[in-house]
Amino acid sequence: xxxxxxxxxxxxxxxxxxxxxxxxxxxxxxxxxxxxxxxxxxxxxxxxxxxxxxxxxxxxxxxxxxxxxxxxxxxxxxxxxxxxxxxxxxxxxxxxxxxxxxxxxxxxxxxxxxxxxxxxxxxxxxxxxxxxxxxxxxxxxxxxxxxxxxxxxxxxxxxxxxxxxxxxxxxxxxxxxxxxxxxxxxxxxxxxxxxxxxxxxxxxxxxxxxxxxxxxxxxxxxxxxxxxxxxxxxxxxxxxxxxxxxxxxxxxxxxxxxxxxxxxxxxxxxxxxxxxxxxxxxxxxxxxxxxxxxxxxxxxxxxxxxxxxxxxxxxxxxxxxxxxxxxxxxxxxxxxxxxxxxxxxxxxxxx
Amino acid sequence: xxxxxxxxxxxxxxxxxxxxxxxxxxxxxxxxxxxxxxxxxxxxxxxxxxxxxxxxxxxxxxxxxxxxxxxxxxxxxxxxxxxxxxxxxxxxxxxxxxxxxxxxxxxxxxxxxxxxxxxxxxxxxxxxxxxxxxxxxxxxxxxxxxxxxxxxxxxxxxxxxxxxxxxxxxxxxxxxxxxxxxxxxxxxxxxxxxxxxxxxxxxxxxxxxxxxxxxxxxxxxxxxxxxxxxxxxxxxxxxxxxxxxxxxxxxxxxxxxxxxxxxxxxxxxxxxxxxxxxxxxxxxxxxxxxxxxxxxxxxxxxxxxxxxxxxxxxxxxxxxxxxxx
Numbered sequence: 001x002x003x004x005x006x007x008x009x010x011x012x013x014x015x016x017x018x019x020x021x022x023x024x025x026x027x028x029x030x031x032x033x034x035x036x037x038x039x040x041x042x043x044x045x046x047x048x049x050x051x052x053x054x055x056x057x058x059x060x061x062x063x064x065x066x067x068x069x070x071x072x073x074x075x076x077x078x079x080x081x082x083x084x085x086x087x088x089x090x091x092x093x094x095x096x097x098x099x100x101x102x103x104x105x106x107x108x109x110x111x112x113x114x115x116x117x118x119x120x121x122x123x124x125x126x127x128x129x130x131x132x133x134x135x136x137x138x139x140x141x142x143x144x145x146x147x148x149x150x151x152x153x154x155x156x157x158x159x160x161x162x163x164x165x166x167x168x169x170x171x172x173x174x175x176x177x178x179x180x181x182x183x184x185x186x187x188x189x190x191x192x193x194x195x196x197x198x199x200x201x202x203x204x205x206x207x208x209x210x211x212x213x214x215x216x217x218x219x220x221x222x223x224x225x226x227x228x229x230x231x232x233x234x235x236x237x238x239x240x241x242x243x244x245x246x247x248x249x250x251x252x253x254x255x256x257x258x259x260x261x262x263x264x265x266x267x268x269x270x271x272x273x274x275x276x277x278x279x280x281x282x283x284x285x286x287x288x289x290x291x292x293x294x295x296x297x298x299x300x301x302x303x304x305x306x307x308x309x310x311x312x313x314x315x316x317x318x319x320x321x322x323x324x325x326x327x328x329x330x331x332x333x334x335x336x337x338x339x340x341x342x343x344x345x346x347x348x349x350x351x
Numbered sequence: 352x353x354x355x356x357x358x359x360x361x362x363x364x365x366x367x368x369x370x371x372x373x374x375x376x377x378x379x380x381x382x383x384x385x386x387x388x389x390x391x392x393x394x395x396x397x398x399x400x401x402x403x404x405x406x407x408x409x410x411x412x413x414x415x416x417x418x419x420x421x422x423x424x425x426x427x428x429x430x431x432x433x434x435x436x437x438x439x440x441x442x443x444x445x446x447x448x449x450x451x452x453x454x455x456x457x458x459x460x461x462x463x464x465x466x467x468x469x470x471x472x473x474x475x476x477x478x479x480x481x482x483x484x485x486x487x488x489x490x491x492x493x494x495x496x497x498x499x500x501x502x503x504x505x506x507x508x509x510x511x512x513x514x515x516x517x518x519x520x521x522x523x524x525x526x527x528x529x530x531x532x533x534x535x536x537x538x539x540x541x542x543x544x545x546x547x548x549x550x551x552x553x554x555x556x557x558x559x560x561x562x563x564x565x566x567x568x569x570x571x572x573x574x575x576x577x578x579x580x581x582x583x584x585x586x587x588x589x590x591x592x593x594x595x596x597x598x599x600x601x602x603x604x605x606x607x608x609x610x611x612x613x614x615x616x617x618x619x620x621x622x623x624x625x626x627x628x629x630x631x632x633x634x635x636x637x638x639x640x641x642x643x644x645x646x647x648x649x650x651x652x653x654x655x656x657x658x659x660x661x662x663x664x665x666x667x668x669x670x671x672x673x674x675x676x
Binding site for chain 2: 062291
């Protein structure tokens, strides 16, 4: 008797890609139409790799509706898209919708959650996902956690992994995270890429993209090719996703020499780095400022005042994510996507 | 754009928002007595939008408003007593009592007028922005319109012209969720009004309209951009109105506790007070003093407006045509 096929959840943040950086930088727009198309490309790849069912939350912006409409069309039939099941949520049009969708997907036993959004969306899903792996797709503004990748190839990797054709040891990687604790506010939040400390007193329009608004940056990982606040560490003291430490830098607007870093798309800022160092796991680092805001993965979320004592701690046990390159390299080595010409529409796992 | 405001700026922002709230809540009571002619459309709940944008403008910058215009007028500096008298249809009103709620204008403050025609403010600010450009001035023009007007052709034409002519023009879409009784999630074809900016080659952003600091920051970036000759932009401010489309609207299209929940959890004045006092930037006593002063101002405006004379038949044709020298 055939085992029931794997289920994958898909979460696309309808709000990603519309923040202040359209005004202050040259950030682009990722419309809901684009997101619906990316989901359809994922479904084609999942269909080809034997995924039986996909869970998709409803939304107010027409993403789920467009996918549902396409799922009854000829392309969906020809490509043997997985069965589509809508998660009918009571929507608040806030990040709570993303977290609720992720929680319900985990409860329904999905093998993986594909996420379309920026660093903030991935963080929200990861907070609920536990050890359910994430297939990460960038549709935000300054994205360091999800890599820029085409949904079709990412979907192939996700489908192969979720259907058990790739060993987890090859296809999954464990990510780091930063724990942000503010005991006086009973807060314990986390970030997947970086936490920036800003002298700005209020959350305001959330995005930070000016060097004078930065006092410190703590990063889980910092790649030299990154865009966003982690780029400062990435171009000063880079640290890989795999390294068992992170990095921090301290900034001063009056420094005589500055590091040019792309803090937002098209926005190179001179950042006066005055000190830096490694971030050791398990150590709670205090902040140099007594009041200001904390930006988690690029967006101010926490306001702290003199009565607060926030700390930042690197934790090596963050979420699992699909290593798309490793999965597809393994698939190539073992010819996992080779099928007889007359069975090219049969999902690979059902052969 | 910085959110680092001085104590004076913070107190002014609170006073503007508090004045709008008190003005509108008093009108809500007074309109029910039947003494006020015409219709009124209250702005209560949306104060952070007007205060956040207008904090960056000067008298020579122009704004155009819509039918829900009291908040824009107050934030732009129009005299509160003159507005109240205008709404009561009195000769002492800012437009001689002949405009009423939906046509309050004060050119000395750069207030081109509230407007009863949905979407009609947008071409007006394209015009004032073009005038500023032709005069070589760095003045900025701002139009406030709603989610309903975001579907109007006049708005699209103005956005197109502003972009083609690189005008210092800012389009502020106050998306309160309803065009009269029609939900914007049903009637607006795109998912975010801000996305429409891309079709006209200008940036568009979506901002939390319950948070003064979010609006202030976004508007600051847009004004700085426009004033420095970088062209128009669109800001979608997401917020809610606490009252009906007009006074007397039964609001059967809204969930029973919708407004109550938003008032309790998101209210812009409440958030402003909590944030600034927790940060140690303002004290509750300073804010309470403003509350008291504003209540007195509104009481005085209503008392005087009620007692003032109405325009006479002889006033009918005055202020209709410009008197050329």
